[in-house]
Amino acid sequence: MATLSTAKRVVVKIGSALLVDRVSGDLRGDWLLSLAEDVTALKQRGTDVILVSSGSIALGRGVLGLPRTELPLEQSQAAAAVGQIRLARAYEEALAPHGITTAQVLVTLEDSTSRRRYLNSRATMETLLGFGVVPIVNENDTIATDEIRYGDNDRLAAQVAVTVGADQLILLSDVDGFYSANPAEDPNAHRYDVIDEITGEIEAMAGDAGSGLSKGGMKTKLMAAQTATAAGCAMAITEGSRMNPLRGLEQGATATWFTAQLDPHAARKGWIAAMKPRGEITVDTGAARALGTGKSLLPAGVSRVDGTFGRGDPVAILDETGHKLGQGLSRYTALEAKKIRGHHSTEIEPILGYPGRAALIHRDDMAL
Known part of the structure; x- marks a missing residue:
């Protein structure tokens, strides 16, 4: 069974009801400071940490004097705009004394459904984590509409975990795990310590109960578990209102732990390998040898580009005899790839007229 002490990269989801006092609408500052201590302890032992935080609308509605009931879309977006800046500042002020730099990352559903935007999000997050930054991620409620929103941060957190290749996802909630029934209504309900497989029976146990300031119920948490575990990420649901959760x-x-059957790296490679390629990229002998040692594919090693594909599309990687070495997600369109093939990375900007990424296919986006 997974434990937090073994995490290499962890995504932590924080619900509105934990971060914002339900009565006053104020930030729970002491709780946030205790969370900052926990994040610092994880960082000090080398664990990457990403926080997916609700709270912008809850904070903003208090500032604007809006009721704690369901708001019209335009009022929710206005509350988010006011609350988001306060939320980001709160995290910065909590973590800065520990020497931790924070970054605000706002996303919409389109950032995961579009492979190009997905790759851009992944590259940005990887760069931030490489600098030791703790990204604070939230849905961009200021511009999101019903058609493009995740709808709850449980699912958003799972998608972020998949994007960054996290091995653990922690949902800090107002319940201490997954129960066979609603424990507030059924005294015989029992909590599961570990769920190895999400069966139809488990799905039938999930209800829609949520707390006053949050949108997520147990059903959305189960959906998050399905997304995360399929990508090799274990997930825990635990009660988060205590100090130092x-x-x-x-x-x-x-807590309830949902186990992952694969590691995130293997799961991602399997996902890429299963895609239908949109084109082909032929590499020279030197590049083929470099790929075999775990290197990214640089434009200099490409001898031919075939097909019509866009950024983020899957392409087959062939050697000079036509043998398929594997496939990966291209960081360039077919037209761009044809222009820069055979050239060094330093020549990309002069050729295309704008700066580009050094690798045509990054090793993390490749299955050989």
């Missing part, structure tokens, strides 16, 4: 989880606080 991550430390508490590590020390044995009650």
Whole structure:
């Protein structure tokens, strides 16, 4: 079974009801400072941390004097615009004393459904984590509409975990795990410590109950678990209102763990390998040898480009005899790839007229 102490890269989802006091509408500052201590402890032992935080609308509605009931879309977006800047500042002020730099990342559903935008999001997050930054991710409620929104941050957190290749996802919630029924209504309901497989029976147990300031119920948490575990990421649901909730989880606080069958790296490679290629890229002998040692594919090693494909599309990688070495997600369109093939990365900007990425296909986006 996964434990937080073994995490290499962890995504932590924080619900509105944990971060914002339901009565006053104020930020729970002491709780946030205790969370910052937990994040610092994880960072100090080399774990990458990404926080997916609700709270912008809850904070903004308090500032604007809006009721704590369902708001019209335009009022939700206005509340998010006011609350988002306060939310980002709160995280910055909580983590900065520990020497941790934060970054705000706002996303919409389109950022995951479009492969090009998905790759851009992944590259940005990887760069931030490489600098030791803790990204604070939230749905861009200011511009999101019903057609393009995730609808809850449980699913958003799972998608972020998949995007960054996290091995663990922690949902800090107002419940301490997954129950066979709603424990508030059924005294015989029991909590699962570990769920190895999400069966139809488990799905039938999930209800739609949510708390006053949050949108997510157990059904959305189960959907998040399905997304995360399929991508090789274990997921935990635990009660998060206590001080130092991550430390508490590590020390044995009650929770439900959903186990992953694969590691994130293998799951991602399998996903890429299963795609139907939109084109072909032929590489020279030197590039083929470099790919075999785990290198990215640079334009200099490409001898031929065939097909019509866009950024983020899957392409087959062939050697000079036509043998398929594998496939990957291209960071350039077919037209761009044809222009820069055979050239060094330093020549990309002069050729295309704008700066580009050094690799045509990054090793993380490749299955050989």
